Amino acid sequence: MIRFDGAAKRHPDGTIAVEGLDLDIPAGRTTVLVGPSGCGKTTILRMVNRMVEPTAGRVLLDGTDVSQLPAAKLRRGIGYVIQQAGLFPHRRVIDNIATVPYLLGWDRKKARARAAELLELVGLAPELAKRYPFQLSGGQQQRVGVARALAADPPVLLMDEPFSAVDPVVRAGLQDELLRLQGELNKTVLFVTHDIEEAVRLGDQVAVLRERGRIAQLADPHTLLTEPADEGVAAFLGRDRGLRGLGLLPARTVAVRPLGEGTRQAGWELRLDADGRPTGWIDLDRPDEDPHPAPVFHPGTDTLRSALDAAVLSPAGAVVAVDANGRAVGTADRAAVLAALTGAPPAPEPGSSRGPVSTDGR
Numbered sequence: 001m002i003r004f005d006g007a008a009k010r011h012p013d014g015t016i017a018v019e020g021l022d023l024d025i026p027a028g029r030t031t032v033l034v035g036p037s038g039c040g041k042t043t044i045l046r047m048v049n050r051m052v053e054p055t056a057g058r059v060l061l062d063g064t065d066v067s068q069l070p071a072a073k074l075r076r077g078i079g080y081v082i083q084q085a086g087l088f089p090h091r092r093v094i095d096n097i098a099t100v101p102y103l104l105g106w107d108r109k110k111a112r113a114r115a116a117e118l119l120e121l122v123g124l125a126p127e128l129a130k131r132y133p134f135q136l137s138g139g140q141q142q143r144v145g146v147a148r149a150l151a152a153d154p155p156v157l158l159m160d161e162p163f164s165a166v167d168p169v170v171r172a173g174l175q176d177e178l179l180r181l182q183g184e185l186n187k188t189v190l191f192v193t194h195d196i197e198e199a200v201r202l203g204d205q206v207a208v209l210r211e212r213g214r215i216a217q218l219a220d221p222h223t224l225l226t227e228p229a230d231e232g233v234a235a236f237l238g239r240d241r242g243l244r245g246l247g248l249l250p251a252r253t254v255a256v257r258p259l260g261e262g263t264r265q266a267g268w269e270l271r272l273d274a275d276g277r278p279t280g281w282i283d284l285d286r287p288d289e290d291p292h293p294a295p296v297f298h299p300g301t302d303t304l305r306s307a308l309d310a311a312v313l314s315p316a317g318a319v320v321a322v323d324a325n326g327r328a329v330g331t332a333d334r335a336a337v338l339a340a341l342t343g344a345p346p347a348p349e350p351g352s353s354r355g356p357v358s359t360d361g362r
């Protein structure tokens, strides 16, 4: 665990970059620092690896004041990823990744073997190993930067706006990759961004900062989006914070109407095959027509966003909840999905009615 204990940084010209920060960064989780430009995010991050020395207070790493540890040794145990990757331009990809193992005195073969493993871990093709950084795309360079930071398997990873120099599509891919890696590796990640979208996507906890490194709110993404501490935080989160909540919350909170209670919905009826998988909605006014597609969601793994998307696309205005085998377990209308977001009891949609389950071939 990393603990900031009244950590402050005052520059010689009198600028107070960070006033006095108390913050715990739990081990094995991702903590995101987010806030406007100049609020002290980078300063806070760099206090951890002693690139910035606090002028008051302390930073503790697993209980030890980092100022008591030799800086070089400390940094070898902490992965550091920065914007535009900061790769050594004159070194091949493989040797960039092996930087810390070389510093740790590993023999060349072992270091390169480890680097090749890392290349694969971050989703890059082995043939990129021999290239120089300028022969890679921006997104590939960032992946190499992440691989380099992970090479000696440090328990702590500091990431300073690592994905901000790439386009939104590549950026989303890199975020997915980090989430996947973190699911496997469980590093203690301290991640800096000025992008609230990125913060709520990646963070187990998010610290919204104000000027001089003051914490406006420290919370998990869901609490942050649904219960911002004050007007300032709400404004920072933006007007569409409710919609962002949809993308974060699991769909398992949707109140699903069991199939036994019926599958008629505003003039539509759900049809199932012999195994109980949905085959489509039948328009009860035109029962001879082919069934219309029945969008589904998986309550265990999908977000509210996918559930709502499916409900909106459904001709009946209701989405079918299915189990891991694709068998229908119930239905939920749009109101039920939205109620899961706001925590309100679901109001029935006008015109919805209940009827018996209809199955094909039975």
Ligand SMILES: Nc1ncnc2c1ncn2[C@@H]1O[C@H](COP(=O)(O)OP(=O)(O)OP(=O)(O)O)[C@@H](O)[C@H]1O
Pocket: 011, 012, 013, 015, 016, 017, 018, 035, 036, 037, 038, 039, 040, 041, 042, 043, 044, 194
């Ligand atoms: N060497 C320095 N001397 C004086 N002031 C400094 C120095 N370095 C940083 N600052 C000031 O400290 C404050 C915090 O800087 P920091 O780089 O930590 O902010 P940040 O939140 O990371 O900003 P950004 O999002 O723009 O990167 C800023 O007001 C900055 O101008």
